[in-house]
């Protein structure tokens with residue numbers, strides 16, 4: 001089973017996770033810029049974080065045979081803090097980078113005026129940089145929040161096929177698929193979505209424009225939920241090709257719209273970096 | 289074309305070549321244009337390897353850097369900002385291009401910053417002819433030792449033949465003793481330096497038995 005996790009926060013995960021993910025079939029992933037749990041109080045700490053999403057984390061992932069891409073944005077929670085707003089002005093510098101395959105995570109947390117502005121501005125940035133957008137839907141008041149998100153997406157003028165709305169559930173999936181946007185599902189140990197519910201949603205709505213992710217982060221979460229969903233699909237009678245579509249071809253098609261998803265054709269050889277494989281560098285484990 | 293950068297005309301597709309020519313003209317007319325052009329190089333020109341030293345994107349970025357019509361302090365500021373805001377591929381290109389844009393060691397701060405990090409692809413790019421020429425002895429020795437720790441082959445470190453000395457040989461011999469005591473393998477490429485400089489009675493005995 002080859003797996004592309006389209007939404008996972010590896011900065012919060014250990015090397016044991018990377019090893020387990022490789023063993024489970026994960027060969028590529030996208031790490032969206034998000035909230036770190038501890039609020040940031042200055043724009044500079046965002047820039048160091050963005051740099052690590054472009055530098056250290058892909059380097060770390062490559063040592064375990066996993067190709068790492070990222071999305072960059074000011075997340076909705078921190079868009080409410082005026083001290084963080086200057087980040088919006090610096091985003092174009094990051095959206096020009098090769099491994100940035102979308103603008104994200106953007107969207108609503110508490111549906112404030114500030115979040116409205118940050119969402120609209122960042123959708124415009126996606127249009128200007130010809131990038132897809134990864135839009136998170138709020139955990140509270142999800143149905144109304146998803147509806148409002150779709151309105152803002154429509155008003156922005158971005159093509160719906162360039163947008164994924166994430167963290168969907170049984171009540172929000174139809175309106176998102178009907179809008180032409182992609183539907184993202186975060187399969188979590190307790191909250192959000194389970195493997196079995198995910199299988200039922202695919203049975204009912206099909207697998208077109210559906211992305212399944214673990215959204216694993218610093219909270220209680222499981223980086224192997226993608227594989228577990230694939231196994232649940234097989235157990236429910238889906239063909240292996242359908243599982244491959246959901247867990248590999250769909251995320252490749254969505255992020256491929258960036259024109260920057262430069263996936264290595266050979267997936268099974270762990271290597272530190274394409275430039276280091278020259279003369280066969282060895283795999284290393286980081287610090288001294 | 290500036291010496292040291294491989295001949296790109298033969299390896300670039302016509303479209304990429306035209307893009308690079310236009311980029312150079314724009315930078316000559318307005319050096320601030322490099323800010324948007326530099327990150328786009330890999331997508332426009334490719335990233336295949338040309339030879340043991342350069343990839344296409346690194347060489348093309350070196351072409352842009354050498355086109356900058358700037359002198360200090362503007363040159364140091366512009367190149368420093370490209371490095372500060374660069375992803376690892378951009379940073380490797382800046383590091384490899386340093387000997388082409390400066391012969392006074394003004395950019396040693398970039399080499400030093402890289403050597404504090406852990407990314408072996410960047411460390412290797414930092415230890416080219418520029419570092420070999422400008423790094424002070426003690427820092428050069430520490431850099432070589434770091435490469436040994438990080439399993440970067442010493443054949444990729446510039447200037448080792450000229451800069452290896454008795455102190456470096458002592459450090460490497462001590463490292464070898466530590467490894468032997470721990471029952472771990474000693475990288476073979478450190479023995480020539482130890483043999484050339486360390487007195488025979490101050491060499492780890494196990495090394496003399498080896499090849």
Ligand SMILES: [Zn+2]
Nearest residue numbers: 032034105215
């Ligand atoms: Zn997330």
